[in-house]
Each structure stands twice: as C-alpha cells, then as structure tokens.
Amino acid sequence: MTSENSNIALSTQTSSTILSLSIAPAKVIRGSGALASAGEYIARFGSRPLIVGGKHSLSVVEPTLLPVLTEKQLHFASSNYAPDCSETSLKSLRKSAKEHKADVIIGVGGGKALDAAKLIGHQLQLNVVTIPTSGATCAAWTALSNVYSDEGAFLYDVGLERCPDLLVLDYDLVQTAPQRTLVAGIGDAIAKWYEASVSSGHSQQTFIIAAVQQARVLRDILFQKSAAALKTPGSEEWREVVDATVLLAGVIGGIGGAQCRTVAAHAVHNGLTHICSGESIHGEKVAYGILVQLRLEEMLQGNLLAATARQQLLKFYAEVGLPQKLSDLGLGDITLVELQKAAEIALAPKSDIHRLPFKVALEQLMAAMVSTTAPSDGRDSTNNWVTSRVMSDEVEQ
Numbered sequence: 427m428t429s430e431n432s433n434i435a436l437s438t439q440t441s442s443t444i445l446s447l448s449i450a451p452a453k454v455i456r457g458s459g460a461l462a463s464a465g466e467y468i469a470r471f472g473s474r475p476l477i478v479g480g481k482h483s484l485s486v487v488e489p490t491l492l493p494v495l496t497e498k499q500l501h502f503a504s505s506n507y508a509p510d511c512s513e514t515s516l517k518s519l520r521k522s523a524k525e526h527k528a529d530v531i532i533g534v535g536g537g538k539a540l541d542a543a544k545l546i547g548h549q550l551q552l553n554v555v556t557i558p559t560s561g562a563t564c565a566a567w568t569a570l571s572n573v574y575s576d577e578g579a580f581l582y583d584v585g586l587e588r589c590p591d592l593l594v595l596d597y598d599l600v601q602t603a604p605q606r607t608l609v610a611g612i613g614d615a616i617a618k619w620y621e622a623s624v625s626s627g628h629s630q631q632t633f634i635i636a637a638v639q640q641a642r643v644l645r646d647i648l649f650q651k652s653a654a655a656l657k658t659p660g661s662e663e664w665r666e667v668v669d670a671t672v673l674l675a676g677v678i679g680g681i682g683g684a685q686c687r688t689v690a691a692h693a694v695h696n697g698l699t700h701i702c703s704g705e706s707i708h709g710e711k712v713a714y715g716i717l718v719q720l721r722l723e724e725m726l727q728g729n730l731l732a733a734t735a736r737q738q739l740l741k742f743y744a745e746v747g748l749p750q751k752l753s754d755l756g757l758g759d760i761t762l763v764e765l766q767k768a769a770e771i772a773l774a775p776k777s778d779i780h781r782l783p784f785k786v787a788l789e790q791l792m793a794a795m796v797s798t799t800a801p802s803d804g805r806d807s808t809n810n811w812v813t814s815r816v817m818s819d820e821v822e823q
C-alpha cells in the first residue's frame with residue numbers, strides 16, 4: 427500500500443475505525459560502540475544476513491560489523507544499492523538476497539540505503555536491521571521507503587508492514603559522516619512541526635495531538651542545541667541532536683502515521699529532485715521547502731505567524747548552515763522552465779501540498795520559491811492590516 431492510500435485511510439480515520447500503526451522498531455540499541463555489541467541481537471533474526479549499503483557506508487561499517495557477524499558464525503554477503511533506491515536497484519537487490527538465501531537484511535548508510543534495505547525486507551518478508559551512518563534522516567526508524575528514479579528523481583513512497591526489527595545507532599559511526607549530513611537531518615526534523623501543525627494541528631485524535639506536540643518539542647530541542655552540537659561533534663549535546671534527528675523524528679512519524687507527515691515542504695523537495703542532479707541532500711531541500719511553505723502561508727493567507735516563523739528560521743538557518751534560497755542548493759542559475767517544472771511536480775494532483783488549507787496556483791508557488799529570503803510582508807507597510815488580522819484570529823478562537 428502506498429502512503430497515498432494510507433493517507434486517504436487516515437484522513438477519514440475516526441475513533442470507531444480500525445487503526446493500524448507501525449510506531450517503532452522492535453528494539454533500539456544506542457550508544458558509542460553499540461554496533462560491536464549488536465551481534466547477539468542480529469543473530470536472533472537469522473544466520474544469513476544480506477548487508478545492503480552504498481560503497482562508502484559499507485567501507486565505514488564493515489570493519490566493525492563483519493567481525494561481529496563472524497563471531498556469531500553468521501554467513502553474510504554484501505550488496506550495493508547504487509545507483510539509487512530505484513526499481514532497478516531493488517530488483518537486483520532482491521536477486522542478491524535470493525541467491526544468498528538471505529534470512530535477514532541489514533541496511534547500513536543514509537536514508538536511501540536504509541529505504542532500499544527496508545523495502546527489500548518488506549517485499550521478501552524478512553527481518554530488517556538498520557544501522558544509520560549519518561544523522562541526516564529518520565529512515566532508520568520509520569515504516570516508509572521512498573523510491574526514486576536511477577537519476578535520483580523522487581517517484582513515490584511505500585508504506586511498509588512494520589518498522590525495522592532492530593535499529594543500531596552507534597554514535598561512532600554517525601560521527602564519521604560529514605557535518606553537512608547532520609545539518610540536513612536538523613532541517614528534515616524541524617519540518618515535522620511546520621508540516622504536521624498545518625496538516626493535523628486541529629485534529630482531536632489523541633495520537634495525532636501527541637505527534638504534533640512531539641514535533642514542537644523536537645523543533646525546540648533543535649533550536650536550543652543545534653548550534654552548540656555542531657561546534658563540538660561527539661559531545662553530549664551533539665548526541666542529543668543525533669537522537670533528535672534519527673530517533674525522535676521517527677517517533678513522530680510512527681505515532682502520527684501518514685496524516686502527520688508532510689505538506690508543502692516535502693512537496694517542494696519532491697519537485698526539486700526532478701531538476702537537481704545531486705548537489706543537495708534530502709534535508710537541505712526540505713529545509714528550503716519549509717521557507718517556501720511559510721512564504722505561501724504569508725503571501726496567500728496573510729498569515730503573520732508564518733511571516734514571523736520564516737524570519738526566525740532564516741536566522742536559525744544562518745546559524746547552522748541550512749539553505750535559505752535556491753542558490754544555496756546549487757540552483758542559482760536554473761531557468762524559468764526548470765523552476766516551473768519543479769513547481770508543477772510539487773503541485774501534481776496527489777501531492778501533499780494540497781493539504782494546505784488554501785489553493786496554490788503555479789505562479790504563486792514559483793513566486794514563493796524565489797522569495798524565501800524576502801523581508802516580511804506583514805510588519806512594515808501594512809501594520810494596520812496585520813493588527814486587524816491578529817484580532818480577528820483571536821475572535822475566531
């Protein structure tokens with residue numbers, strides 16, 4: 427079942443319908459050196475693991491992982507998911523798993539490698555272990571995989587039967603990743619608040635309320651700790667930020683389900699993947715997408731809170747190094763045709779952008795995409811109007 431289907435199911439969810447949630451991995455082992463002690467847990471799932479990862483992450487993880495597997499007398503094989511978490515790669519990974527007679531899949535790496543490993547495990551009904559090597563996403567946690575073209579353009583996502591059976595978060599591995607990946611993870615994690623509060627902020631359902639509030643807590647933790655964490659990789663604060671981007675972000679996806687996940691920030695990301703050739707990573711595009719979403723709320727709704735939030739985020743982005751505008755994503759010289767293409771894909775009929783509480787025209791989205799760093803509309807020239815808007819909001823509430 428794709429998340430589009432599950433979204434439909436969840437949006438019509440009431441307390442009397444049957445709810446199926448995949449909230450969390452069955453087990454999480456976390457800590458410095460965690461991988462070295464994961465052998466006994468992995469061995470419970472099978473004796474013939476297939477390790478799925480990219481060339482780089484395999485080279486980082488295998489020196490620790492292979493002795494662990496050997497000690498437990500497990501017969502392992504490795505397979506590269508290149509060029510992407512795409513249908514071609516998934517087909518060849520399924521072949522490798524069958525040839526090896528794999529009985530457990532171990533995903534190592536960033537979001538795409540883990541998505542590929544999880545999806546293979548789902549399709550072949552095998553247990554899945556995830557070992558993230560960066561703090562760039564919560565893919566190690568969630569029951570969701572994104573599928574891309576061989577060239578890296580986002581195609582669709584797949585809701586999985588369950589979250590991974592085991593997640594091993596070893597800080598020593600995450601620390602080997604470039605700092606930029608954790609910065610991107612911070613962008614992807616804060617998006618949960620800006621998107622969930624729009625799509626689900628008015629929900630009366632217990633689990634959705636809990637997820638939205640956790641998204642706010644996650645954002646606040648990252649506002650408070652990110653700058654210090656990035657200055658001192660490996661420190662206590664850095665670990666707390668890694669926990670936030672890899673684990674807590676996953677908890678929110680798990681509790682909230684598909685309804686709580688995405689709105690315009692991820693829709694803009696999805697559109698950009700069709701014109702980017704890999705200069706920027708997922709969370710960077712999503713972070714930029716949050717600014718576009720706020721800009722839309724500001725331009726089309728006259729939303730003062732969105733205007734303030736965008737200015738607050740621009741300061742935060744400058745502090746941690748997240749992209750504020752297209753040129754920061756390496757897209758400073760794209761043509762109008764390319765901008766329009768990205769916007770059209772973001773506005774496709776089934777896109778999550780339509781969860782915004784107002785309609786967005788192509789020209790409006792394109793305008794928002796090129797004005798993410800504009801001075802706030804509301805405060806300077808239209809003070810009176812802003813005041814009345816705030817008052818009318820108060821009256822409505």
Ligand SMILES: [Zn+2]
Pocket residue numbers: 614692708712
């Ligand atoms: Zn994301």
